[in-house]
Amino acid sequence: MKANISRWIVLLLALVCVVQVASAFDIKTETVNPASGALEPGQQVNARYVLTYDMITSTGNDESFEFSTGLQNAVWDFKIYRDGVAIYTTKKTGYYPVLTEFEIAYGDGDIELDAQVRGIVPSSASSTVLVTKIDHLRDKDVKDTYSVTRDVVNAAQVEGSLSAQQQRLKDLKADMDEKAAEGVDIAAVQAEYNAANQALTSAASAGPAQAASYITSAKTDIDEATALLEKAWTQKAVADTGAAIESLDGMITYFVENRSMASDPQVVAIMTKRESAVQFYSQAQDNLNAENYPLARSKAADGLSKANEALADANALRERIGEGFGLGGDLLLYIGIGIVIVLVVAGVVIYRKRTGWDELG
Numbered sequence: 001m002k003a004n005i006s007r008w009i010v011l012l013l014a015l016v017c018v019v020q021v022a023s024a025f026d027i028k029t030e031t032v033n034p035a036s037g038a039l040e041p042g043q044q045v046n047a048r049y050v051l052t053y054d055m056i057t058s059t060g061n062d063e064s065f066e067f068s069t070g071l072q073n074a075v076w077d078f079k080i081y082r083d084g085v086a087i088y089t090t091k092k093t094g095y096y097p098v099l100t101e102f103e104i105a106y107g108d109g110d111i112e113l114d115a116q117v118r119g120i121v122p123s124s125a126s127s128t129v130l131v132t133k134i135d136h137l138r139d140k141d142v143k144d145t146y147s148v149t150r151d152v153v154n155a156a157q158v159e160g161s162l163s164a165q166q167q168r169l170k171d172l173k174a175d176m177d178e179k180a181a182e183g184v185d186i187a188a189v190q191a192e193y194n195a196a197n198q199a200l201t202s203a204a205s206a207g208p209a210q211a212a213s214y215i216t217s218a219k220t221d222i223d224e225a226t227a228l229l230e231k232a233w234t235q236k237a238v239a240d241t242g243a244a245i246e247s248l249d250g251m252i253t254y255f256v257e258n259r260s261m262a263s264d265p266q267v268v269a270i271m272t273k274r275e276s277a278v279q280f281y282s283q284a285q286d287n288l289n290a291e292n293y294p295l296a297r298s299k300a301a302d303g304l305s306k307a308n309e310a311l312a313d314a315n316a317l318r319e320r321i322g323e324g325f326g327l328g329g330d331l332l333l334y335i336g337i338g339i340v341i342v343l344v345v346a347g348v349v350i351y352r353k354r355t356g357w358d359e360l361g
Contacts (some may be wrong), residue, residue, distance in 0.1 A: 025053035070130035071119025192225035244307035273310035
């Protein structure tokens with residue numbers, strides 16, 4: 001029994017230790033101005049954080065908050081509140097201000113830390129800048145951390161990005177014109193192109209940060225337009241193959257039904273090629289539905305080639321046999337014409353006989 005009690009005591013102590021090393025602070029509110037988008041060198045940035053925190057140890061020995069920023073000329077304002085009342089205020093400057101245990105340890109109560117920083121985006125910033133980083137340390141070990149970084153753009157970067165997207169838009173337009181000449185429906189593509197063109201036009205006269213936003217929007221529109229154009233191009237290729245097979249079916253129907261040539265070796269060969277074309281066409285449709293556009297176009301091209309080959313054979317065969325008599329769909333017509341001819345001849349014969357009888361009296 002005593003052994004069990006001892007184990008429970010050890011377990012409780014372990015749980016207490018776990019609680020003590022849990023997250024040391026939480027971000028209650030966060031405000032950054034500008035709130036979103038890329039930053040520019042030389043731009044003013046303001047950030048404010050309200051933290052709720054607990055000391056890792058009851059005494060707060062060797063505990064601290066360390067702040068850092070990549071902003072130049074940084075000025076920091078700190079206020080500590082206990083139960084909603086400001087009990088400590090200090091101002092610091094520089095990249096790495098520190099609040100020691102003597103500044104942050106205030107015993108029991110609802111403790112909050114209000115930290116504000118103001119600074120300038122440095123001209124040396126490459127692609128990102130650290131706005132704020134907050135570390136809660138004990139004995140130089142980081143127990144909890146939080147950081148905020150933002151993208152930085154400069155005029156040279158924006159100019160390069162703008163030029164690249166303008167070239168992409170130019171290439172897209174050439175591709176659109178080519179596909180439209182081939183009969184591809186580019187209506188949906190045109191809408192995305194227009195949006196991208198407008199965004200790049202706006203970017204050309206905007207500042208670096210705003211221009212970067214316009215360029216990002218244009219890139220998205222160009223990507224979407226490119227995808228839509230490839231889809232429309234593929235749909236046209238598959239539809240062309242289907243139309244060729246439909247024309248071929250009409251020719252085969254003529255040979256089979258109108259000319260009674262279903263067993264003719266030449267017609268059988270045409271029908272065999274037709275089945276091959278249909279297989280390619282079916283594969284093209286499957287790949288179109290699966291959005292594998294390159295393979296869909298490849299299969300559609302194979303199907304179209306085979307269908308056109310069969311159509312060429314069918315046209316050649318029809319030219320050779322001409323429009324002669326067949327026992328197919330025109331059989332009733334020919335029978336009807338034969339009956340009419342027989343009736344006419346019979347009528348003439350009967351008429352002559354009766355006329356001869358009348359003359360004989």
